[in-house]
Amino acid sequence: MNTKASAVFLFWTILLAATPAAADFGLAAVKMTTSTDGITTYTVSLQILLLMTTLTVLPALVLTMTSFTRIIIVLAILRQALGTMQTPPNQVLIGLALFLTLFVMSPVLQRVNEDAVQPYLKEELPAERAIEQASVSLRKFMLPQIREQDLALFADLADIGDLQSPDAVPFSLLVPAFLTSELKTAFQIGFLVFLPFLVIDIVVAAVLMSMGMMMLSPMIISLPFKLMLFVLIDGWTLIIGTLATSFA
Numbered sequence: 001m002n003t004k005a006s007a008v009f010l011f012w013t014i015l016l017a018a019t020p021a022a023a024d025f026g027l028a029a030v031k032m033t034t035s036t037d038g039i040t041t042y043t044v045s046l047q048i049l050l051l052m053t054t055l056t057v058l059p060a061l062v063l064t065m066t067s068f069t070r071i072i073i074v075l076a077i078l079r080q081a082l083g084t085m086q087t088p089p090n091q092v093l094i095g096l097a098l099f100l101t102l103f104v105m106s107p108v109l110q111r112v113n114e115d116a117v118q119p120y121l122k123e124e125l126p127a128e129r130a131i132e133q134a135s136v137s138l139r140k141f142m143l144p145q146i147r148e149q150d151l152a153l154f155a156d157l158a159d160i161g162d163l164q165s166p167d168a169v170p171f172s173l174l175v176p177a178f179l180t181s182e183l184k185t186a187f188q189i190g191f192l193v194f195l196p197f198l199v200i201d202i203v204v205a206a207v208l209m210s211m212g213m214m215m216l217s218p219m220i221i222s223l224p225f226k227l228m229l230f231v232l233i234d235g236w237t238l239i240i241g242t243l244a245t246s247f248a
Contacts, residue, residue: 064179065138067104070186071243072097077190078239081197082226083219100240104247111137135171142178143169145185145247151177189242197226 062068075093088096102109112134120130154173204225205218229235 062101064175065142066101067182067243067247068097068101069179069182070189070246071100071104073183073186074189074193074239074243077187078193078235081194082230083197083201083223084227100243104244105141108137108141139167139169139174141247142174145181146174146177147181147184150180150184153177153180185246189246193239196229200226200229 072093075097079088079093115137116125116130116133119125119133120127125133151169151173154177158173160173201218201222204222208214208216208218208221
C-alpha cells in the first residue's frame, strides 16, 4: 500500500470511528464531554493522540524553553577557541549540554511534576488545568532570563500595549524573547571564554613572525599551549560551573 492509499485509509478509519453509528458499536475513539463547570474532558484515545503529537515537538520545546541553547552555544564557542576542530565531537557536546540542561531544569521539572503531572495522573486536574500549572513553572524560570528590551521588541512587533504584570505576557511573546535573550547571553559568555585563547594565538603568531617562520601555522604551535592552559586552570569545571550558576 503506497503512501497516498495509507493516508486515505487512515482518514476514513478516524472518520468512521467518530460517527454516531460507530459509537453504537463501542468504537468512539474521539469523544469530548463538557462538565457543569465548563471544563472539557477528552477520551483516553484522544489524550494519547495529543500526547504523541506533543512528543513530536519536544525537541523544539527543549531548544526554545530551557537552558539548552545557552549551554550548547558556549560549548561550541569553547571548542572553536581551543582550535581542536571536532574534539570533543558533536555527540559529546550535545550529551553534555543535555545532562547539564537536565541539572539546571531539575527544580522546574520537579515543580511541574508536583503541580501538574501528578494531579493529572491522579485525575485531580483536567488536561487544560494541568497545562496551565506547568506553564506557570516554566514562566517563573524564563522571565528572569529575559531582557526588557527583547520583550518590548516583540510586544511592539505584535502591537500589544503595556503589559500589566509578568503573568499577562503571552507565550507567543515569552518564547521568542527568551530565545533572543539566551542567544545574547551565550555570545557574551562565549566572548569572555574566547579572549584568553585569542591572546595565546596572537603571542604565538608574533613570535613566529619575529623568528621568520611565517610558513608555519600558528595554530599548530598554539594548540598545545591552549590545551595546557585549559587543563591547568581546570577549564571544564569552570565552564560548567559558570553555565550552571548563570541561571541562578
